[in-house]
Amino acid sequence: xxxxxxxxxxxxxxxxxxxxxxxxxxxxxxxxxxxxxxxxxxxxxxxxxxxxxxxxxxxxxxxxxxxxxxxxxxxxxxxxxxxxxxxxxxxxxxxxx
Numbered sequence: 001x002x003x004x005x006x007x008x009x010x011x012x013x014x015x016x017x018x019x020x021x022x023x024x025x026x027x028x029x030x031x032x033x034x035x036x037x038x039x040x041x042x043x044x045x046x047x048x049x050x051x052x053x054x055x056x057x058x059x060x061x062x063x064x065x066x067x068x069x070x071x072x073x074x075x076x077x078x079x080x081x082x083x084x085x086x087x088x089x090x091x092x093x094x095x096x097x
Contacts, residue, residue: 007034012078013096021093030056032077039079040067047081050087055080 011017013026020027030039035056043051056079061072084087 002031002038004038004045007031007038007072008046008079008092011092018096020080021055021089024085024087024089026081026083028079028081030077030079032058032075034077034079036079039081043081047090047092048088049090051081052074052084052087053082055082 006048007030009029009031012029018044022092026043028039028043034042034056035055039054040051043054044050056077059076059078061075064071064073
């Protein structure tokens with residue numbers, strides 16, 4: 001059994017993710033084998049909010065170059081969490097806007 005705090009790795013801070021905060025949608029990097037139910041429970045437990053919906057995306061590797069050295073970025077899983085209308089916002093993201 002996995003601990004719920006191990007499911008969410010870190011928040012994703014991009015311009016598009018910051019624009020989604022106004023609609024109570026938050027983006028997180030999660031472990032590859034986490035399912036939507038585990039992600040919802042982890043967000044509810046960590047931030048004391050109510051989750052309405054979870055969308056997940058498997059981000060594929062992309063080729064990258066640094067001079068003559070070529071390689072790939074790592075594969076990871078992204079979760080977009082939508083909160084209910086009556087739920088409070090996540091305080092961590094409020095300080096970023």
